Amino acid sequence: MSILSIIKVGGKVVEETASLQKLLNDFVKLPGFKVLVHGGGRSATKISEKLGIETKMVNGRRITDEETLKVVTMVYAGLVNKNIVASLQARNCNAIGLSGADLDLIRAVKRPVKDIDYGFVGDVVSVQTNEVSKLIADGVVPVIAPITHDGSGLLLNTNADTMASSMAKALASSFSVNLVYCFEKPGVMMDQNDEKSVIKELSFDEFKKLQDNGTIVEGMIPKLDNGFAALDSGVKNVIITNTNGLAGGNFSGTILVK
């Protein structure tokens, strides 16, 4: 099977011109087929502020009321996505920007209200890879914005990490998939203050041990839960790194192992 690298990058990297251009230089050099999944939260917060819409976050997640949904749709699927696409085209990389609504790629269900009402936030329910697989096999590079739809016309704000792992799992039957989470640290670290303490290989059991003893905390937990689930569903490699880890396509950082 052909190699497909699905690279998820956080908002900050793609929202600043210099870091975006460096990222894309490394990204286009990756061997094999490629998908980029991006965020855009900082721009969404800035635009919301200018529009007089208050940004409410709970546990690092954006509470998405009707006006905020409009902002994230504009910013993620419009401003951030199309600028990345145009920048890739300038590098002779035939990119296509997609939300989960396009090609019915990713359907989600509006998150049920329990303790917290997250508003128009979607939890992924299905991935339709029929058309996107053909595009990828043709050398087209999908650039995915973290917006999904519910199949009834409603757009939903959706976690980009989850979208990346959902895509990876769904494409694992057609491609040999590398799922790479790029965030601000060079990998999963034993000591948050020591970048040399990156764990090279992490098993699920070791992850749970480090979660129990408080070494692995906060946003890294759902990222790793998503990552191990992808590994269990046939994704070849799952790597946690920062954008420096992309250079040369060696994917340095933490690799998840079974």
Place this chain on the structure above:
Amino acid sequence: MSILSIIKVGGKVVEETASLQKLLNDFVKLPGFKVLVHGGGRSATKISEKLGIETKMVNGRRITDEETLKVVTMVYAGLVNKNIVASLQARNCNAIGLSGADLDLIRAVKRPVKDIDYGFVGDVVSVQTNEVSKLIADGVVPVIAPITHDGSGLLLNTNADTMASSMAKALASSFSVNLVYCFEKPGVMMDQNDEKSVIKELSFDEFKKLQDNGTIVEGMIPKLDNGFAALDSGVKNVIITNTNGLAGGNFSGTILVK
């Protein structure tokens, strides 16, 4: 050759929920393959206002400074485009939203400054239909936002009428193309106050006569210039109508004839 209908609709129709839903109900019933090209100017003006960005229009064209380019990218390619796509998916129509940057679909050049500096406005220079033709032949329905790119990473605000005719011309070698311009009137009228005065068939010579004597004025002139150019380039039918003219797929209104 298979029939492909390229429907261009103005901003107002797609920016109000009721008229959008009616349009899409008629649109999905059209026989054959389909493309929708849309505007979004009213929403762009509204969002600009809320962001404190002044909207400047000259001869009905938006002067697009750097901040306005961000707004039109967000609104056209994000908010308006993705809502149309999600609404089509809800009708079991496998839509894909595209700007001119996606798939390198439409390249433009930043308009040279003569009397007026339009800013980041693009004039179409090329259309790349390789990938989009395959999608169309697979039954996918492209929904095109009026944003292009220059091939060097710059996005450009581009006239939706011109994008529709450029697409029509480029696809005329692969499909039997109907190009349908939907606007607020039922067709080209001899008397602007009498909707019954719609000209059923209009030749280029007759158009120029009616332009010279002042019967055809303003925005209709570039629309017809675009339309006749498309007809000369192998587009099968060019029709000027309003959204009522779509119902049943008969395309009532004014048909351009050679």
